[in-house]
Amino acid sequence: MNKELLTKAKSKLLKSKVTLDVADFDKKLLSKVPAGAVFVCNQLLPGVDEWIMLSLLAEHFEQTALLYPYPTPLSKSLKPYTIRPSGKSLEDRFLSVNFAKRLARRVKKGNAVGLVLDFSDNPLSHLGKNLVRTQVLRQLRKSGQAVVPIHLQAEKIPGGLLRKAIPGLPFHLHSGPVRISVRVGNLISPDDVAKLGKNRIWGKFLQAKIFSLGSSFDVKPEYFIGSQKDVQAPVASPVDPALVASEINGLSPECKVAERGQFDVLVAPFHSLPNTMFEIGRLRELTFRAAGEGTGKPRDMDEHDLYYLQLIIWDREKEQIAGGYRLGLGDQIFKRFGVNGFYTHSLFKMKPVFFPILQQSVELGRTYVPEAYQKHRLPLFLLWKGILYFLLANPQYRYLLGPVSISKDYSEASKGIIVEFVRRFFFDKKLAAMVSPRKAFRPKIKSVDTRLLAENLRGEFDALESLIETIEPAHFKVPVLFRQYLRQNARFIAFNVDPNFSNCLDGLMILDIAQLPASTIEALQQEK
Numbered sequence: 001m002n003k004e005l006l007t008k009a010k011s012k013l014l015k016s017k018v019t020l021d022v023a024d025f026d027k028k029l030l031s032k033v034p035a036g037a038v039f040v041c042n043q044l045l046p047g048v049d050e051w052i053m054l055s056l057l058a059e060h061f062e063q064t065a066l067l068y069p070y071p072t073p074l075s076k077s078l079k080p081y082t083i084r085p086s087g088k089s090l091e092d093r094f095l096s097v098n099f100a101k102r103l104a105r106r107v108k109k110g111n112a113v114g115l116v117l118d119f120s121d122n123p124l125s126h127l128g129k130n131l132v133r134t135q136v137l138r139q140l141r142k143s144g145q146a147v148v149p150i151h152l153q154a155e156k157i158p159g160g161l162l163r164k165a166i167p168g169l170p171f172h173l174h175s176g177p178v179r180i181s182v183r184v185g186n187l188i189s190p191d192d193v194a195k196l197g198k199n200r201i202w203g204k205f206l207q208a209k210i211f212s213l214g215s216s217f218d219v220k221p222e223y224f225i226g227s228q229k230d231v232q233a234p235v236a237s238p239v240d241p242a243l244v245a246s247e248i249n250g251l252s253p254e255c256k257v258a259e260r261g262q263f264d265v266l267v268a269p270f271h272s273l274p275n276t277m278f279e280i281g282r283l284r285e286l287t288f289r290a291a292g293e294g295t296g297k298p299r300d301m302d303e304h305d306l307y308y309l310q311l312i313i314w315d316r317e318k319e320q321i322a323g324g325y326r327l328g329l330g331d332q333i334f335k336r337f338g339v340n341g342f343y344t345h346s347l348f349k350m351k352p353v354f355f356p357i358l359q360q361s362v363e364l365g366r367t368y369v370p371e372a373y374q375k376h377r378l379p380l381f382l383l384w385k386g387i388l389y390f391l392l393a394n395p396q397y398r399y400l401l402g403p404v405s406i407s408k409d410y411s412e413a414s415k416g417i418i419v420e421f422v423r424r425f426f427f428d429k430k431l432a433a434m435v436s437p438r439k440a441f442r443p444k445i446k447s448v449d450t451r452l453l454a455e456n457l458r459g460e461f462d463a464l465e466s467l468i469e470t471i472e473p474a475h476f477k478v479p480v481l482f483r484q485y486l487r488q489n490a491r492f493i494a495f496n497v498d499p500n501f502s503n504c505l506d507g508l509m510i511l512d513i514a515q516l517p518a519s520t521i522e523a524l525q526q527e528k
Contacts, residue, residue: 001058006055013048013051018045019179022056033060039112083103119210134199137199146190150213154178204303208303233296238279248266255272266312277301280321286371292408296502304341310327313369313379327387344365354431360397360398399510404506406505407502411471414476419443419507437497490509493509496508
């Protein structure tokens with residue numbers, strides 16, 4: 001314990017009218033961390049977060065410091081406790097190698113080093129902070145530092161609306177008390193960090209680890225690493241049906257958005273489905289592997305499941321899941337995580353001009369219908385119906401957005417023809433200029449003129465299906481979701497190859513709700 005620093009930090013928090021709520025369990029986790037680690041928390045109250053970290057660490061460690069690599073000015077009272085880049089050059093300011101070595105030496109000597117990271121990508125956030133965040137994460141990964149995640153959360157912050165409008169606004173500009181809940185996670189070993197490889201993946205993992213603290217979901221490195229082997233792991237065993245039924249039946253009435261016959265259409269958040277989520281991950285993997293896709297892992301789950309909604313088709317009679325979608329609410333995701341929080345951002349690069357569209361969108365993905373229900377038309381119909389009902393109840397969303405997959409089992413010729421057909425007749429060039437694929441699709445075919453074949457189809461979808469069925473030995477047709485979205489006036493804006501999902505080809509679909517066919521809206525309103 002560093003009594004002097006602890007006293008000063010508590011005094012600063014008292015003056016700022018900030019009270020910390022730290023459970024005994026979290027205090028024990030802190031006390032068990034060996035000397036010499038980096039403690040990373042999310043930014044909540046600029047100017048106060050740093051004192052929160054110093055208070056937490058000083059209570060358990062004698063040697064405590066704060067890592068502050070940012071270009072923005074630091075208060076005089078904090079300077080004695082900080083590790084900062086030396087010199088004024090741009091190279092030093094944005095984390096030179098010497099600065100990283102200084103940090104490593106301090107950790108090796110047993111220092112508990114705190115770091116506050118702003119994970120948002122709000123265009124109004126300080127550009128320097130975003131650049132430094134990327135660099136400091138890279139240095140932590142490369143230097144092999146053990147990292148302890150910490151989550152700061154407050155139900156209500158004074159001046160909240162002004163704070164949303166001006167990111168990074170110092171907390172001392174507001175008045176009023178605030179109570180902050182502190183959750184501490186288990187230490188992330190250097191070996192786990194090394195598994196993640198790329199800096200972008202490491203950053204997403206740490207972000208998910210921090211924001212998942214307090215939930216029952218264990219964020220593991222494996223969820224962020226694509227399948228690297230041709231040999232797939234066995235699919236996980238089913239979750240106890242009684243646990244799944246108990247959670248589904250325990251959902252509030254507001255979660256039901258539609259019903260038909262023996263099926264209910266439900267929309268629920270992760271925290272209401274701690275066991276069901278594992279069964280959903282298993283069903284996804286089973287379904288996708290049968291279609292020549294899948295992650296190759298026991299379950300198809302990732303960090304986005306923590307904060308996305310699950311749309312579930314529930315068979316009341318058999319008490320089992322008949323299908324589902326994953327829904328991401330664009331405004332909420334962007335507010336909390338920035339553009340990095342969107343699954344589609346892992347497949348497509350997006351320019352800032354596209355961000356307003358993201359915030360008005362519901363991102364769709366991970367569509368699955370278990371084999372037992374694939375011969376029934378109703379589950380797939382109810383998935384689409386449930387999405388539209390959800391949009392009618394939430395008019396703040398204007399767009400549906402998400403990747404639509406074409407399995408690697410389709411021939412290069414078929415994939416090339418589908419892409420050319422869509423680009424010629426169902427492509428939005430204006431929006432396409434705002435996004436780009438991370439791994440572009442380049443069909444390896446020379447003997448087939450896909451452009452000429454696509455042009456001769458004259459935009460007729462039935463003609464496209466007949467051509468694809470003729471080309472494919474297994475008589476594949478165009479993926480069902482392509483047909484479904486195009487018939488609702490959707491457009492595509494990019495195509496990407498996903499190496500983490502069996503190298504399937506993803507088309508980025510966007511559907512403006514204002515462009516839905518009148519017949520679709522009328523049918524829904526009449527049923528409702």
